[in-house]
Amino acid sequence: MAMPKSPEAQASATQPGDALFAAHALLPGGWARDVLLQWNAAGAFTAVLPGNRPPPGVTQASGPVLPGLPNLHSHAFQRAMGGLTEYRGTAQDSFWSWRELMYRLAGAITPEQLEAVATGLYVEMLEAGYTQVCEFHYVHHDANGQAYADDATLSLCLLRAAQTAGIGLTLLPVLYQTSGFGGTPPSDGQRRFIRRTDDMLALLDRLRPLCAVQGARLGLAPHSLRAVPPDALRAALEGLRAQDPTAPIHIHIAEQTGEVDACLAWSGQRPVQWLLDHASVDAHWCLVHATHMDADEYRRAAATGAVAGLCPTTEANLGDGIFDLSRWLAAGGRWGVGSDSHATVNAAEELLMLEYSQRLATRQRNVLATTMQPHVATAMTLAAVSGGAQASGTLNAGAGAGLCVGQRADLVELDAAHPLLQGLNTPEDMLSAHVFASHRQSAVARVWAGGRLRVQHGQHAESASARAAFIHARRQLLENTRP
Known part of the structure; x- marks a missing residue:
C-alpha cells in the first residue's frame, strides 16, 4: 500500500543536500574538530575534511554529528506485537510461548498491513538514529501457505516501505523448511514461511535488479539450523555464491539453550560448532544472537571474521541470556546491534542495554570502553557502525565504515539544546548523555540517509501519515488474531 508523500518529504527525497559543517564529528578514528562533510547526488560522501572553516552558505550542525547506525536484524511485522506478550500465560514463560502469538500474527497479516507496519517502523528507526536496516524476511506466502501470483509480493512491500521512509535496506529473504532438527515437518503456524531451495534462488534472481534500482542490498538468511536441513543449506549457499559471491548471509544461531540441547541430541555438536564444521563461514556472515x-566456539567463530548480531532489548525481553562480549572481543570478534522483534526502537537504547548487560554479568562498569576510546558510548558507536556496515553488505571497497569517503552519506546530528546535553563541553560527554541518560527521550535533532534529510527537529516528514497507517493496520491485525 503506497502512502502519499507530503510536499516536504517529496522535496527532501528529490533534492539531496550536498554538504554539512560540524564543529564535532565522529570519524572512524574518533572525534574530529571542524569537519566539512560533502556528498554527491547519489548520496555518497565525496569529502570528509577535518580542520576546516565553514564555507559560506553551507549548513552548520548545531550539535555533534555521528554516523548513522545500521540496524542489523529486523522482523518488521513483529512491531505490531509491541506490548502484547507482557503477561504470564504459562507456568514458565519463555521464547517458545512468545512464539505462539508471533505465529498468529504472521498467519494473519496482509500485504497492505505489512507495508503499513514496515513503513511506520522504518520511520521510527530513522527518528531513533538508524539509517540502514537488515530485514530478515520470512513471511513469503498467503494466509493459506500458497504463493502469491507474484511470488515477490511481500518482499516488494518491504522495498516500498524502505523507499517511502528513506531508510537504507538490506533485504534478507529467509529460507525456512522444517520445524526442528532432523527434518521435522513444519507446523501449521509456519505455513507462510516455507520455501524450496530452488524457489528461494529464483526469488533472489527476481529481486536482484529491483534492489539494484533502489540501491538496496540483497542477501540470504537461512533461518536457523533447525529450519534448514544440511543438504538444503549447502545447496542454497552454493546457489547464492554463484549469483553474488559477496552477498551477506545472516542466520539465527544458539539463541536459546533449548536449541543448543536439541542440536546436541541431533548431531552431537553445539550449533555454532556444527555450522563452522559444515559451512564456509567468513566475513560476509552475521551470526544473529549466538x-x-x-x-x-567463541574463539573459532570470531576467527572467521563474521559479525555477531546482538539484539539486546529483544534478547532481554525474551529471556534469552547474555552474550559474553568481553570474550568475543578478546578473540578479535566484530559486532553490531539490531532491534529484532522491536520491543524497543531506539539505537541509543540498544547500546545502553548491551553495556548494562555486560555490567550485570561482570559486576564492573564501562566494560566496552577501549584503550583508544575510554568513553564507552563513543567506543560502542564506532564498533556498532563498523560491524553493522559489514553485516549489511554496504562497505565499499577501500572505504571504512561511517563518515568516510565512498560510504553512503548517513549521519545523525545530536540536539545541543537538549536539556541533558546543555552545559557539556565535549562531544564525548554529549554522546554519553544521549546513550546513558536519555530517559527514553531522544536527543536526535536531524538525520540524513543517503544524503537526504529525513528527520528534522526529531521528526520524520512522513511521521503523521505513517503512524496513522500503522495504527489502522495494527487494529485490524489485533481483531483478527485474538484467540
Whole structure:
C-alpha cells in the first residue's frame, strides 16, 4: 500500500543536500574538530575534511554529528506485537510461548498491513538514529501457505516501505523448511514461511535488479539450523555464491539453550560448532544472537571474521541470556546491534542495554570502553557502525565504515539544546548523555540517509501519515488474531 508523500518529504527525497559543517564529528578514528562533510547526488560522501572553516552558505550542525547506525536484524511485522506478550500465560514463560502469538500474527497479516507496519517502523528507526536496516524476511506466502501470483509480493512491500521512509535496506529473504532438527515437518503456524531451495534462488534472481534500482542490498538468511536441513543449506549457499559471491548471509544461531540441547541430541555438536564444521563461514556472515557458545566456539567463530548480531532489548525481553562480549572481543570478534522483534526502537537504547548487560554479568562498569576510546558510548558507536556496515553488505571497497569517503552519506546530528546535553563541553560527554541518560527521550535533532534529510527537529516528514497507517493496520491485525 503506497502512502502519499507530503510536499516536504517529496522535496527532501528529490533534492539531496550536498554538504554539512560540524564543529564535532565522529570519524572512524574518533572525534574530529571542524569537519566539512560533502556528498554527491547519489548520496555518497565525496569529502570528509577535518580542520576546516565553514564555507559560506553551507549548513552548520548545531550539535555533534555521528554516523548513522545500521540496524542489523529486523522482523518488521513483529512491531505490531509491541506490548502484547507482557503477561504470564504459562507456568514458565519463555521464547517458545512468545512464539505462539508471533505465529498468529504472521498467519494473519496482509500485504497492505505489512507495508503499513514496515513503513511506520522504518520511520521510527530513522527518528531513533538508524539509517540502514537488515530485514530478515520470512513471511513469503498467503494466509493459506500458497504463493502469491507474484511470488515477490511481500518482499516488494518491504522495498516500498524502505523507499517511502528513506531508510537504507538490506533485504534478507529467509529460507525456512522444517520445524526442528532432523527434518521435522513444519507446523501449521509456519505455513507462510516455507520455501524450496530452488524457489528461494529464483526469488533472489527476481529481486536482484529491483534492489539494484533502489540501491538496496540483497542477501540470504537461512533461518536457523533447525529450519534448514544440511543438504538444503549447502545447496542454497552454493546457489547464492554463484549469483553474488559477496552477498551477506545472516542466520539465527544458539539463541536459546533449548536449541543448543536439541542440536546436541541431533548431531552431537553445539550449533555454532556444527555450522563452522559444515559451512564456509567468513566475513560476509552475521551470526544473529549466538548467545550460548562455549569457549572454543567463541574463539573459532570470531576467527572467521563474521559479525555477531546482538539484539539486546529483544534478547532481554525474551529471556534469552547474555552474550559474553568481553570474550568475543578478546578473540578479535566484530559486532553490531539490531532491534529484532522491536520491543524497543531506539539505537541509543540498544547500546545502553548491551553495556548494562555486560555490567550485570561482570559486576564492573564501562566494560566496552577501549584503550583508544575510554568513553564507552563513543567506543560502542564506532564498533556498532563498523560491524553493522559489514553485516549489511554496504562497505565499499577501500572505504571504512561511517563518515568516510565512498560510504553512503548517513549521519545523525545530536540536539545541543537538549536539556541533558546543555552545559557539556565535549562531544564525548554529549554522546554519553544521549546513550546513558536519555530517559527514553531522544536527543536526535536531524538525520540524513543517503544524503537526504529525513528527520528534522526529531521528526520524520512522513511521521503523521505513517503512524496513522500503522495504527489502522495494527487494529485490524489485533481483531483478527485474538484467540
